[in-house]
Amino acid sequence: MSAYEFRQVDVFTNEPLLxxxxxxxxxxxGLTDEQMAAFARWTNLSETTFLLTPTDPAADYRLRIFTVSGELPFAGHPTLGSAHAWLEAGGKPKGASLVQECGVGLVELRSDDRIAFAAPELRRGGEVDEDTLGAxxxxxxxxxxDIKDARWCDNGPGWVGVMLADAEAVLAVTPDHAALGSHKVGLVGRYPEGSECAVEVRAYFPADGVAFEDPVTGSLNAALGQWLAGSQLPEAYVASQGTAMRRKGRVHVERVGDQVWVGGDTLTTIHGTVEV
Incomplete structure (x- = not known):
């Protein structure tokens, strides 16, 4: 049994626990795949990450991302939270930006007022078939x-982006989690012009065949930004997520040319060691 430094980071908020x-x-x-998977099941969080030595010389660190039921090639809030932890522990980027190596390859991050990641290319985009939308x-x-528009928004997890009439409609949804099954669904609806946030977002993600709601979701907001920023929404906007779960997530989305950046505030809530 060995001791490892451990942090639990709250992502997309500047207030603890929100x-x-x-x-x-x-x-x-030094951890095996089995130990990583077991620890992720034990934390029982939506994601648990492991910082490792990079195998690509262009990367500052390598990241493996586990849910309670398996490994993900990429996820947004773990990317931001892990970058925060790496920097807070004294990590120094090799270049002007921070580079993470993970299952989707190299992901660039910037850390100005807040940490932001460059949205990875979609693995699947475009229109969604009627059978899937009906389900x-x-x-x-x-x-x-009630579905006003929809796109495949798959940048690793396999999201389907679903636009409803407005933010109120998004907040009114009461899903049948079992009926959603394996579908990974991101809802988005606009707030009235002049509101604090441009849209409300909700995310449903299956675990062991049953969907649950994710409080604030970076990968989904990245893909939604690739779909909506600069077309149906401004090139820079703030998304609210977690309202229905009594959270207060704020996701900062910005399109710069062809690149979409997704950022948020981060803060450490637990710091210590774990023995595995």
Whole structure:
């Protein structure tokens, strides 16, 4: 049994306990896949990450991301939270920006007022077939006509982005989690012009075949930004997420040319060691 430095970081908030937590284990090269998976199940958070020595010389560190049921090639809030933990522990980027190595390859991050990651390229985009939309509407317990627009937003987790009439409609959804099954659904609806946030976002993610709601979701907001920023929404906007769960997530999305950046405030809530 060995001791590893550990941080639990609250992401997409500047107030403790109102964002989305991620568990981060530092210097985890000595852990096996089985130990990582077991620790992720034990934390019972949506994601647990492990900071490792990079295999690509262009990267500052390598990151592995686990849910309670398996490993993800990429996820947004774990990327921001892990970068925060790495920097707070004294990490120094090799270049002008921070570079993370993970399952989708190299992900660039910047850390100005807040940490932001460059949205990875979509693995799948475009229109969603009617059978899938019908199944999603059934799982959300809404009418098919309530879905105003939809796109595949798969940058690793496999999201389907679903636009409803407005933020109020998004907050009113009461899904049948079992009926959603394996669908990974991101809801988005606009707030009135002049509001603090441009949109309300909700995310449903399956675990062991049953969907649950994720408090604040970086990967989904990245893909939604690739779809909406500069077209249906301004090139820079703030998304609210977590309202229905009594959280106060704020996701800062910005399109710069062809690149979408997704950022948020981060803060450490637990710091210590873990023995595995």
């Amino acid at each position: 964002g989305n937590p991620v568990a981060v284990v530092h210097g985890a090269d 999603i509407a059934n799982g959300l317990q809404i009418e098919r006509g």
